[in-house]
Amino acid sequence: MQKVVANADAAIADIQDNATIMLGGFGLCGIPENSIEALVRKGVKHLTCISNNAGVDDFGLGLLLKTRQIKKMMSSYVGENAEFERQLLSGELEVDLIPQGTLATRIQMAGMGIPAFYTPAGYGTEIATGKEVREFNNKMYLMEYALHADFSLVKAWKGDRFGNLVFRKTTRNFSTSIAKAGNITIAEVEHLVEPGELDPDHIHVAGIYVHRIFQGTNYEKRIERKTVKMEK
Numbered sequence: 001m002q003k004v005v006a007n008a009d010a011a012i013a014d015i016q017d018n019a020t021i022m023l024g025g026f027g028l029c030g031i032p033e034n035s036i037e038a039l040v041r042k043g044v045k046h047l048t049c050i051s052n053n054a055g056v057d058d059f060g061l062g063l064l065l066k067t068r069q070i071k072k073m074m075s076s077y078v079g080e081n082a083e084f085e086r087q088l089l090s091g092e093l094e095v096d097l098i099p100q101g102t103l104a105t106r107i108q109m110a111g112m113g114i115p116a117f118y119t120p121a122g123y124g125t126e127i128a129t130g131k132e133v134r135e136f137n138n139k140m141y142l143m144e145y146a147l148h149a150d151f152s153l154v155k156a157w158k159g160d161r162f163g164n165l166v167f168r169k170t171t172r173n174f175s176t177s178i179a180k181a182g183n184i185t186i187a188e189v190e191h192l193v194e195p196g197e198l199d200p201d202h203i204h205v206a207g208i209y210v211h212r213i214f215q216g217t218n219y220e221k222r223i224e225r226k227t228v229k230m231e232k
C-alpha cells in the first residue's frame with residue numbers, strides 16, 4: 001500500500017463538510033499544524049473537532065475557529081482562546097466539555113475496539129446528565145462511550161513510508177491513541193525516512209494504523225529549549 005502523499009493538501013483532500021476529525025496535541029505541543037492549515041485552505045465547514053484543546057487565536061485549531069469552519073468542539077481544556085470564548089457565549093459553537101482522563105480513555109477505547117467503560121469522573125455533576133450510572137464496590141460510576149472519528153490527524157517527529165511513527169518527548173501526548181481511533185489516519189512528520197531506518201523498539205504507533213503520511217514543512221517551535229539548573 002502506497003501511503004506517502006505529496007503534502008497536506010493531498011492528505012486531507014477527501015475531508016468533506018460535516019466530517020468528524022480528531023487531532024493530536026496538548027497545548028500547542030505536537031499538533032498537526034500542516035493539516036490544520038490545509039483544512040483552512042480547503043474551506044471545509046461544519047466540522048466536529050475532537051481535541052484536548054481548541055488552540056489559541058492565531059495557531060492550531062484557533063485558525064479553523066477564526067474562519068468559522070468548526071461546528072462543534074469536543075475537548076477538555078479550552079482556555080486561552082478569546083475567539084472560542086466569543087463563539088461559545090454567542091451560541092455559534094457547540095461545545096462538549098469532557099474531563100481530561102475521560103476524553104483520553106474514550107479515544108483509547110475506540111482504538112482498542114471496546115465500546116464503553118465506567119469511570120467515577122463526573123459522577124454527581126452535570127457531566128452525568130443522561131448517562132448510565134452503576135455501582136461497583138460501593139462507589140458510583142458513569143458509563144462513557146468510546147469516541148471514534150472519520151479522520152485522525154497527528155504530527156510525529158519521524159515516520160517511514162509504511163506509516164510507522166516515532167514521537168519526540170511530550171509531543172506524544174494524545175497522539176498515539178488518536179492515531180488508532182480514526183477510520184482514516186493521516187500523519188504528518190518532520191522527517192520521512194525509509195523503512196528499516198527506525199529502530200523497531202522506538203516505534204510508538206505501528207504503520208498498520210496509518211493510512212497516509214507526508215513530510216511537513218515550516219514547523220514553528222513556539223516553546224524554547226531552556227536549560228534549568230537545579231539548586232542543591
Ligand SMILES: CC(=O)CC(=O)O
Pocket residue numbers: 025026027028052053076077
Ligand atoms: C492544560 C491542558 O490541557 C493543555 C492544553 O491542551 O491546552
